[in-house]
Amino acid sequence: MSALPDDVRAIFERFELDLPEDPPDLLVEEGPLVPRDKLLGLARALKLEAHCLFFVYCAAAHYPPGPASRIPGMGEGELPDGTLVAYRVRRLAGGRPVDVPFRVWVPTGETTPSLVPVWVGADWQEREQYDLVGTVFEGHPDLRRIMLPEDWEGHPLRKDYAIDTPHFPWR
Amino acid sequence: MPLPVPRPFQRPARGATRHVEVGGVRVPYELVVDPWPDPYLDLDAYDPDADLMPINWGPQHPSTHGVLRVKLFMDGEVCVKAVPYLGYLHRGVEKLCEKLSYAQVTPIVDKNDYVSPMMNELAINMAFEKLLGVEPPPRAQVIRTIFAEMQRVASHLLWLGTWAMDAGGALGGGATLFMYCFREREMILDLFEEVTGARFHYNTHTVGGNRHDLPGGWEEKAIRVLDHIESRLPEYEDFLRDNDIFLVRTRGVGRLDPLLAMEIGVSGPSLRASGVDHDRRRDAPYAAYDRVEVKVPVRDAGDALARYEVRMDEMRESIRIARELLQDVPAGPITALKPVKMPKAIKVATGRSAYVGIESPRGELGTFVIAQNERKTAHLPYRLKIRPPSFHAMALLPYLAPGATLSDIVVIAGSLDPILGEVDR
Amino acid sequence: MSAAMVLDNPWLRGLVIGGGVLGVVLGIVAYAIWFERKFTGLMHQRPGPNVVGWAGLLQPIADVLKLFQKDDRLPAAVDRPLFVLAPVLMLAATMMALAVVPWGWGVVVADLHIGVLFALSITSLAAIPIWMAGWASNNKYALLGGMRAAAQAISYEVPLLLSVTVPVVLAGSFRLGDIVAAQAGGRWFALWPPGPGFFAFVLFYLSSLAEANRIPFDIPEAESELVGGITTEYGGMKFALFYLGEYLHTVVASAIASAAFLGGSDMGPLGDGLHWMLLKTLLLTASVIFVRWSWLRLRADQLMALCWTVFVPGGLVLVMASALWVHLT
Secondary structure: OOOOOHHHHHHHHHOOOOOOOOOOOHHHHOOOEEOHHHHHHHHHHHHHOOOOOEEEEEEEEEEOOEEHHHOOOOOOOEEOOEEEEEEEEEEOOOOOOEEEEEEEEEEOOOEEEOOOOOOOOHHHHHHHHHHHOOOEEEOOOOOOOOOOOOOOOOOOOOOOOOOOOOEOOEO | OOOOOOOOOOOOOOOOOOEEEEOOEEEEHHHOOOOOOOOOOOHHHHOOOOOOEEEEEOOOOOOOOOOOEEEEEEEOOEEEEEEEEOOOOOOOHHHHHHOOOOOOOHHHHOOOOOOOHHHHHHHHHHHHHHHHOOOOOHHHHHHHHHHHHHHHHHHHHHHHHHHHHHHHOOOOHHHHHHHHHHHHHHHHHHHHHHHHOOOOOOOOEEOOEEOOOOOOOHHHHHHHHHHHHHHHHHHHHHHHHOOHHHHHHHOOOOOOOHHHHHHHOOOOHHHHOOOOOOOHHHHOOOOOOOOOOOOOOOOOOOOHHHHHHHHHHHHHHHHHHHHHHHOOOOOOOOEOOOOOOOHHHOOOOOOOEEEEEEEEOOEEEEEEEEEOOOOOOOOOEEEEEEEOHHHHHHOOHHHHOOOOEHHHHHHHHHHOOOOHHHHHO | OOHHHHHHOHHHHHHHHHHHHHHHHHHHHHHHHHHHHHHHHHHHOOOOOOOOOHHHOOHHHHHHHHHHHOOOOOOOOOOHHHHHHHHHHHHHHHHHHHHHOOOOOOOOOOOOOOHHHHHHHHHHOOHHHHHHHHHHOOOHHHHHHHHHHHHHHHHHHHHHHHHHHHHHHHHOOOOHHHHHHHOOOOOOOOOOOOOHHHHHHHHHHHHHHHHOOOOOOOOOOOOOOOOOHHHOOOOHHHHHHHHHHHHHHHHHHHHHHHHHHOOOOEOHHHOEOHHHHHHHHHHHHHHHHHHHOOOOOOOHHHHHHHHHHHHHHHHHHHHHHHHHHHHHO
């Protein structure tokens, strides 16, 4: 895998992100961890300056309380319960497409800005992550469940979801 | 403030003549729509008298290609707002995959895009291989590519038949084309059956290679079948392209703004029909696509007819690629790892994640997988997300449906080629 | 009571011939369905019905028996009288048009002096039961189908009448018997005079496809858009009546087209006879079936545009051309 292009790297550096160099391909494959207050600004810069028009996916993963070293690039110490939201956008301009990934850490009980104002395609993606993992995206125009029924309890992709417990009215 | 009235996308045009560069991407100027229809249109403000008729299109409707439900607010026969409801086929595949080891996941994801199961297997196993750092041997790569291209032809044939049924009725001309398409698709399924023993859910890709080797003489047989299908394709084009009713039903219907398509993440034939030249097979080659030249058909019209043309061209291109590869399948082993006897044999404990996107018949089928961080459960993926192209295509419906009649919505939804198995997962 | 007495009494005569015609035509309709399925099988490269009887020839009987056995259910929210009445009226409206069709050898139930007008007006009455069915079903798809059907039937009435005016002008009579007689000796209106007659025949054929709700104009029941359109809520024998009415409409329209444009029972040098009329009717019905299984469906607004921008002006031109022909000869 080649390195990130210079203009994307420059945008990351302008937002004073901690660009991981160890392991060496972490930045290219998984991207930097973005503080939540910088997320919208970074997304706008990526779309308008780096021309990342194509929204590939947004995927959240739940982490129970534990050491921060479980997440590459997170550093040391203890982490509270929370979700890691991984985004990937793509620039299609000029020959080979360039994937730009970035990640956001969202502690449970707090919210992260929604990217719908930047990429409308984030709409259903974020609804799906909210439905399955329980990450709350602030500023989403229509944050409802998408896969499960409206009255479903809990978010099944969380690690603490009791999968062996019967859920009304199924099972 | 004036209300955003939904504007019909239908405009008579035979394809864009001017192009404009947006973000380095050259797109047809005439397709760019501003503003896009509002998917969250306030119906009370739009129509204070509430004369709109809500119609539940699906989940039990013959042309929703599964169990999609879309709540359409109709002004007469013209749609004003469309609200899709998903989840009728939600099986919790991602949660299931967290509880199954890397070797056990493949047959589960077969059922996602049940029209092209080969693609699901390929995408997920390529993501696992990237996580493990395993490179399949050349023979496996070539066999995977051949399977993928033949699966693309089979999938497009099924799409063509069902879409013709949408446009022409299950009790009309559409059914005739449907039968012809299935006749040819059967041949490809027969070939797959000969290799894998299954007609549909093959479970033939494994981490690091393939499970089944090609039987003797299979290559010649496959080339004969592909030649036969290629000779049949003009028949379908005669059936549709020379039919004025087909042309008036599809030309200018469901015109898709390429910028909207990119932001939503629509990929594959739907994106290429709107003038964006992007194909994973050529732009980020995987498997054995670097051995062959992939020509990518692109159209500028962005309507249902253009999507049909792109798919027809893709079928020819897939047949050519598969035939080229079939003529020279390298010898050697078909798997880089030893055959897996135990589910727990494959272990990753790095906590790293990997994303692989392949070009499925419907667009970019991606798999994002996070590995476990601890040794104890290292045989299970920590989190697995499938990025299904149909999910993104269905997110287009609230934008394409306003301004279209019910008959057009059927054609538009069909032209996006949704498979509800992978939309809902 | 001798046979002569029966034929002399117009009431008895009508009863006997009418019963005979109805029986034969219903048989034709039943076997038109068999033929359609077999023919479609041929087109699709599949066998078609082949289990009941030789080559599936008893299939229509099995189908009817199956439909009779079905539970006659009424959905809860329908308007009961209208819902029950609609399929019966639909069948009756199309059946009544059979009365004026001259089959040849004097077999005609009632050779009215306004036969053409009677047939067209009575078949266009079928729009009312279709609308009734769409309304009474209390279903949005059925309602849309009914609305489409009403618009379609009323619009296509105009080109249908215009196209059939051409043989009326050429023969100088509204009586179908006179129109057939005027074509005696192979001077069919579809062939002679060259031009208006042939185009009027094409116009009549297409418009009657639309009147009978056949593909490519079957938008009222458009099963891929409206599930089943007007027939969504119907089942069992009530559905069968709709189905039968549709096929009967096709056969009746084919018969009228044969009589008005293709010389009816006349076959030029090959003589004259009922069998030629039947053959022509069957061939036209088969062509309708062929069109059905090889064409796609139009959209409702395109259907209306086709009617008002092409068919109606074209029909007017044809009527004027035929009047000019009559004036000049």
